[in-house]
Amino acid sequence: MLDVLRELILDAQEMPLDTGIPRHLDVRTVPGKATVCIGVRRSGKSTFMLQLMSRLLDDGVPRENILHLNFFDDRLHALRHSDLGVITEAYFSLYPEKKNTETIYCFFDEVQVLPHWEPFVDRLMRTEQSEVYITGSSAQMLSREVATQMRGRALSWEIFPFSFEEFMEFHDVDHSEPLSTRKRLAVQKAFEHFWEAGGFPEVAGLDRRLRTMIHQEYLNTVLFRDLVERHDISHPQAVADLTHRLIDNVASLQTANSLTGYLKSLGHKISRNRITEYLAWLEDAFFIYQVRLFDASLSRSNVNPKKIYCVDHALAASAGSGILVNTGHLLENLIFSALRRITAEIFYYRTGNGKEVDFVAQVPERKRMLIQVCESMVDQGTRSREVAAISEAMTELGLAEGTIVTRNENDQLAVTNGVVNVVPAWRFLLSLSSEAEKTS
Known part of the structure; x- marks a missing residue:
């Protein structure tokens, strides 16, 4: 097992990093805590780990200081029946001069396949000069379990499928502000593609x-x-x-x-x-x-x-x-997913008169956002109903501004207690990306 581990450690250090599109995630490490990336399957957790490695290399960390193992590798199957301390033994047999003198950056993919991985990671952080990064499939490594298993020695970060902005970067669409007519048309076309394809990286093309x-x-x-x-x-x-x-x-x-x-x-x-x-x-x-x-x-x-x-x-x-x-419900789902990337504090609202507004979202370091989603407001009855609901909610919540997200419409409506901004979905998604940058 020792020889196999040495070989895999060296192979990983020689392998080029296929980092893909940079994700807009402000993952921060905390001394004494493992960094755990969690999220739905195929959302890009392992690729994001490679991006973190690339950042370390750009910051001058030697490649030899990065220990990267994917425990789904069939050559590591026997490790499931071994003392996991053999991992550090293999690494320091290659680089004995680094023990307790340099920080070792440990990246463990699919660590959950190893029985008793938790005490191993805990011991690694306590006894070695190291930073630990972990991914695991949601089948066996969920956020609440990480908190229990690691006894407070882990900090979890959620990885979602591509945002609209990341999707555009995958397709090389220039969305930098200010938007010229040409760039705006390209962004709108990209939104129609995003509408069809969604955010999972594997299906983007x-x-x-x-x-x-x-x-x-x-x-x-x-x-x-x-x-x-x-x-x-x-x-x-x-x-x-x-x-x-x-x-x-x-x-x-x-x-x-x-x-x-x-x-x-x-x-x-x-x-x-x-x-x-x-x-x-x-x-x-x-x-x-x-x-x-x-x-x-x-x-x-x-x-x-x-x-x-x-x-x-x-x-x-x-x-x-x-x-x-229906497409109206799918549009609402799309807006929810975008909001969920920046906050978990999302609710729906019902006014005192029983009118419903789709989202009340509490974004860090700013007031609540009140958002209604309506595919089209061309019909006057629909327009009156949606505006009345959000206006009533604004009054009850003490907000001077509300937003109605549509597929393509753009307007600003004065109501008795403030302003309702009617915005196309593509524009709203870009504004959320800017909001995420402010709060990161």
Whole structure:
């Protein structure tokens, strides 16, 4: 095992780093804590690790000071039955002069396949002069588990699929401000591409047929590895039917009772508590998100229906039945995903008169954002309804500004208590990218 590890360590140090498109993530290390990158499968966690390595090299860290191992490598299978201390033994047998004299940067991909990896990483940080970076599949390494397993010695960072800005950089689209007519048209065209393709890096340059197949593969992997295998679910068809129901109804209100009734109508003998567990497990896998009602009372917020969103709007379109999902709901899902990249404090709002606004988002270091999503406001009845809802919410929340996100429309509307900005989705996404930079 020692010889195999030495060879793999040296191979990794000689291998060129395929870093891809730089991600807009401000990941910061904290002394004494492992840096853990978590997120939905295929969101680019391992590639981001390579980007972190590249930054270290640019800062003058010698390549020999980087220890990189991917534990899915079949040559490391025997390591699952060994004392993991052999890893550091192999490294320092190559570079004995570095022990306790230089910082060693340890990058461990898919570390969760190793039994008892947690005490090994904990011991490594306590006894060696090191920084530790970890990725793991969401099947066996979820945020709440990292916190438990590492006993406070880890800091987790979420990795999402490409943002719109990252998607444009992948396709070499110049979106720098100020936007000329030519650049604006290129950005708008890129948005239409992003609308079809979504943010998963692997599908960004593929045609629709391949993209759909890969999206469906992602869904099946999440279902059967992150849920069925992981939690030993005895009725896998029930969780599959539930997930498809959620995907077909993104941006819609759901309750555990209504979902239980739906599954029972399909012949599944399943309890409400089991449905609640399935929903929690889908959230743990970073695949489905539940958004609560904005309410000062946590109990009232929890008992009200929750809105359901998928991690990626295009995946929802690919994996859905095509019957119930509509483009307005997909646009709302897209806006949710963009908001979720910069804050977890996202709610929906219901006014005193029962009007609903899609999002109240608390962005760090700024006031709340009040956002309504409406595919088109050309119809006067739709326009009046959407403006009335957001205006009423602005009054109740004491906000002088609200935003209505559309596919293509742009306007500014004066209301009695402030201003409602009507913006096209592409412009709103770019403004969120700027917001993220301010708060990072």
